[in-house]
Amino acid sequence: MKIKNICCIGAGYVGGPTMSIIAHKNPNIKVNVVDMNADKISAWNSKDLDNLPVYEPGLSKVVKEARGRNLFFSNDINKYIDQADMIFISVNTPTKTSGEGMGYAADLKYIEACAKQIAEVSKTDKIIVEKSTVPVRTSEKIRQILKLNNSHVDFQILSNPEFLAEGTAMRDLEIPDRVLIGGDKTPDGQKAIESLVKIYTSWVPRKNILTTNLWSSELSKLTANAFLAQRISSINSLSELCEETGADIEEVSKAIGMDSRIGSSFLKSSVGFGGSCFQKDILNLVYIARTLGLEKVADYWEQILIINEHQRNRFSSKIIDFIKKENLEPEVLMLGWAFKKNTNDSRESASIYVTNNLINNSIKVDIYDPKVKEYQVNFDLSSLNPDYDASLVNYIDNPFINISSYNTVVITTEWDEFKDFDWKTVYNNIKKPAYIFDGRNILKSEIIKKIGFNYLGLGRN
Ligand code: NAD
Ligand code: UGA
Numbered sequence: 001m002k003i004k005n006i007c008c009i010g011a012g013y014v015g016g017p018t019m020s021i022i023a024h025k026n027p028n029i030k031v032n033v034v035d036m037n038a039d040k041i042s043a044w045n046s047k048d049l050d051n052l053p054v055y056e057p058g059l060s061k062v063v064k065e066a067r068g069r070n071l072f073f074s075n076d077i078n079k080y081i082d083q084a085d086m087i088f089i090s091v092n093t094p095t096k097t098s099g100e101g102m103g104y105a106a107d108l109k110y111i112e113a114c115a116k117q118i119a120e121v122s123k124t125d126k127i128i129v130e131k132s133t134v135p136v137r138t139s140e141k142i143r144q145i146l147k148l149n150n151s152h153v154d155f156q157i158l159s160n161p162e163f164l165a166e167g168t169a170m171r172d173l174e175i176p177d178r179v180l181i182g183g184d185k186t187p188d189g190q191k192a193i194e195s196l197v198k199i200y201t202s203w204v205p206r207k208n209i210l211t212t213n214l215w216s217s218e219l220s221k222l223t224a225n226a227f228l229a230q231r232i233s234s235i236n237s238l239s240e241l242c243e244e245t246g247a248d249i250e251e252v253s254k255a256i257g258m259d260s261r262i263g264s265s266f267l268k269s270s271v272g273f274g275g276s277c278f279q280k281d282i283l284n285l286v287y288i289a290r291t292l293g294l295e296k297v298a299d300y301w302e303q304i305l306i307i308n309e310h311q312r313n314r315f316s317s318k319i320i321d322f323i324k325k326e327n328l329e330p331e332v333l334m335l336g337w338a339f340k341k342n343t344n345d346s347r348e349s350a351s352i353y354v355t356n357n358l359i360n361n362s363i364k365v366d367i368y369d370p371k372v373k374e375y376q377v378n379f380d381l382s383s384l385n386p387d388y389d390a391s392l393v394n395y396i397d398n399p400f401i402n403i404s405s406y407n408t409v410v411i412t413t414e415w416d417e418f419k420d421f422d423w424k425t426v427y428n429n430i431k432k433p434a435y436i437f438d439g440r441n442i443l444k445s446e447i448i449k450k451i452g453f454n455y456l457g458l459g460r461n
Contacts, residue, residue: 001127001195003029007080009114010090011035011044011073013169013276013345014131014162016054018090020062021173023071025202032072032080044073055344055371058170081121086195088160089114089142090131095280104287106135106280115142119149127192130159133277135284136219139182156192158183159214161221166275167342179209182217222281222288226301229278231266233307239269239459240314249459250441269458271354271412271439272312274339276347279305311458312350316357318456319410319437323363328407329431330363335399336413336440337369337377344371350439351412352380359392366406368399370415403429414440427451 008019011033023031035041043053045067049060063071074080081087091110096102111132118128128146130139139157146155159182164172179200183193193211200209212220239249249269257264273279282301289298323330339349346352346369355365367377374395381388396402403426411418419442427434436448438457448455 001085001125001191003086003127003195003199005029005084006031006086006088007084008033008088008090008131009035009077009081009117010088010092010132011037011040011053012090012092013054013166014164015088015090016044016052017056017059017164017169017173018131018162019088020059020066020071021170021203022199023066023069024062026199027066027070029199030070030072031066032074032084034074034077034080036075036077038075041073041075055342056166056169057342062170077117078121081118082123084126085124086127086129087118088129088131090162092276093132093134093280094276095283101287101291104283104290106133106284106287108134108138108141111138111142112145115145116149118155119146122150122153122155125154125156127156127158127195129196130157130218131162133161133221133225133281134159134218135288136215136222138218139214154188156184156188157214158192158196159217159221160196161217163221163224166345167340174203176204176208179204180212180217180220181209182212182214185213222285225278225281226285226304228266229273229282229308230301230304232268232270232273233304233311235267235269236272236311236458237307239311242459243461246461247459248461252459269441270311270414271315271350271458272308274347274349274351276345279308279348309353312353313357315350315437315439315458316354319354319358319408320361320363322435322437322456323408326407326433326435328433328435329405330361331406332358332363332365332408332410333399333403333406334365334367334410334412335369335418336411336415337367337372337380338413338415341413341415344373344376346372346376346380349380349412352384354410354412354439355381355393356384356388359389362392364392364394366394366396366402368396369413370417400426400429404431407431407433408435408437410437410439411442412439414442418442423448423453424451427453 008015015033019031019033040053093106096105096107143157181193181196183189197209242249253267256262257267286298286302337346337351358365377395435454441457445455445460
């Protein structure tokens with residue numbers, strides 16, 4: 001089937017950027033991105049390209065080029081489902097907060113709602129593409145819902161998980177390591193796969209497009225995230241060992257990463273990984289393994305999350321203990337709120353947990369982030385602890401305001417501007433003794449110490 005009209009349900013961090021690129025690379029295909037969140041859609045349609053709902057370097061340029069030509073954002077979900085030949089489901093799949101599997105399993109209610117709505121509205125044959133990250137065999141569930149609610153239309157189901165990372169989404173989409181497409185082994189299934197392959201080959205070399213069965217595709221996405229997170233927890237666990245032995249985690253990371261069998265990516269020690277996906281996808285993997293009676297497998301993967309939480313708490317305790325031991329002013333300047341640099345996303349950011357630990361110890365936290373807004377900081381803290389003491393938290397637009405009142409700076413996000421600060425001037429203005437807790441190991445410890453700061457990184461002495 002030649003695809004002329006695409007609908008994507010979900011205009012979030014995945015739906016927005018992926019559809020912008022598909023529209024940009026395929027000017028002859030009409031791409032309608034729909035969402036039930038009216039505010040989000042009006043922000044995607046906003047003239048002010050600096051205020052799109054998703055901040056990603058390079059995104060606004062692509063939106064500017066394609067929007068209004070063949071890229072559209074709308075709340076009229078039924079209309080665009082009806083018109084489409086191909087529908088991407090790109091809605092959120094958070095961890096369940098109630099019912100069976102609570103705290104572990106992925107909540108598929110948004111996926112199921114989409115499947116039901118598609119079935120109810122569709123009058124012509126359609127290819128349904130699972131873009132969201134889902135438990136293995138979810139496509140079977142979608143198929144059942146579609147069949148049960150509409151027996152007149154043929155639906156082919158594909159799995160096409162997204163591997164983009166926030167902050168580098170546009171580059172990841174332009175030059176993906178691979179595009180993965182799973183589908184049925186039937187002739188119709190294979191035709192559906194080819195329709196989607198054709199869209200991607202507008203810019204991705206065919207050899208980088210991998211086609212598999214549905215279940216392999218679904219499971220590969222979950223396990224790719226689990227492997228990436230596993231490397232971070234491995235290096236973070238070693239950072240503690242370094243502190244006890246005098247080894248330096250940056251040196252160890254470099255030494256092991258130069259082994260071509262290991263590779264150097266994802267070996268940066270940090271205050272812990274955040275983001276909306278690693279934790280929820282591993283919890284989901286753990287749940288699937290436990291449901292299948294694979295206790296040892298479940299325990300193995302769960303350990304990644306235990307180390308991540310340990311690392312966040314360990315970092316918080318270092319700050320709290322120093323403030324108490326050195327009798328410092330119980331007030332810190334926190335640099336960074338986003339879960340990584342170059343994004344406005346703060347979901348599951350380590351900074352939320354560290355701040356909560358600090359304020360629980362009556363330490364005042366002044367927070368600065370170049371892209372995350374004040375309401376989001378308040379939302380994040382109250383979601384973790386509805387009774388948090390807001391009087392201890394202050395959002396600031398300029399990190400140097402009141403710099404002379406702090407003894408302590410805490411770095412929680414690796415924004416380039418923090419690395420590039422004139423730390424000598426900061427030192428001259430900040431209250432003494434001056435401490436830096438570098439939760440990202442972004443500063444050159446020798447230089448910072450030479451300026452006069454007391455420097456504490458992770459896994460460095
Ligand atoms: P998001 O929360 O940013 O966006 C999801 C959007 O779906 C929301 O705007 C929500 O309003 C909308 N939505 C939910 N149900 C709907 C419905 N029935 N009808 C219309 N709109 C509906 O989520 P995201 O970060 O884009 O993630 C989406 C999926 O992609 C998740 O499964 C996630 O695991 C996966 N994923 C995310 C990333 C990432 O970097 N964020 C990367 C790869 C994969
Ligand atoms: C991750 C994966 O990298 C993507 O391939 C995947 O598509 C996505 O999850 C998803 O499914 O949502 P993302 O979470 O956006 O992407 O960002 P990452 O670059 O993976 O970083 C995740 C967290 O790990 C961040 O907090 C980051 O600071 C931290 N990290 C990363 C480290 O602490 N050390 C590292 O060496 C690398």
